[in-house]
Amino acid sequence: MKKNDFIQIKGLDIKDLKDKAKAQRSEIEKLTMDKNMKKLKDIKQVSKSKKDLAQVLTVLRQKELLSQLESKVKESGAK
Numbered sequence: 313m314k315k316n317d318f319i320q321i322k323g324l325d326i327k328d329l330k331d332k333a334k335a336q337r338s339e340i341e342k343l344t345m346d347k348n349m350k351k352l353k354d355i356k357q358v359s360k361s362k363k364d365l366a367q368v369l370t371v372l373r374q375k376e377l378l379s380q381l382e383s384k385v386k387e388s389g390a391k
Contacts, residue, residue: 329372
């Protein structure tokens with residue numbers, strides 16, 4: 313994943329990130345099947361896709377934690 317793609321991912325909301333992670337998982341499944349059937353020429357493509365998925369999941373988790381923290385701060389501020 314290039315730096316511009318990573319910056320774009322950081323700008324997505326939680327729902328879009330979940331959709332992107334789901335699409336990335338299906339791509340990994342497809343690449344793995346192609347690798348096992350000897351159709352895939354660039355075997356490193358599977359590991360690159362796994363790395364991209366990990367980056368998407370990391371950003372997703374960061375956003376989830378941030379939203380939880382913001383809700384706690386709002387609750388404590390309202391008291």
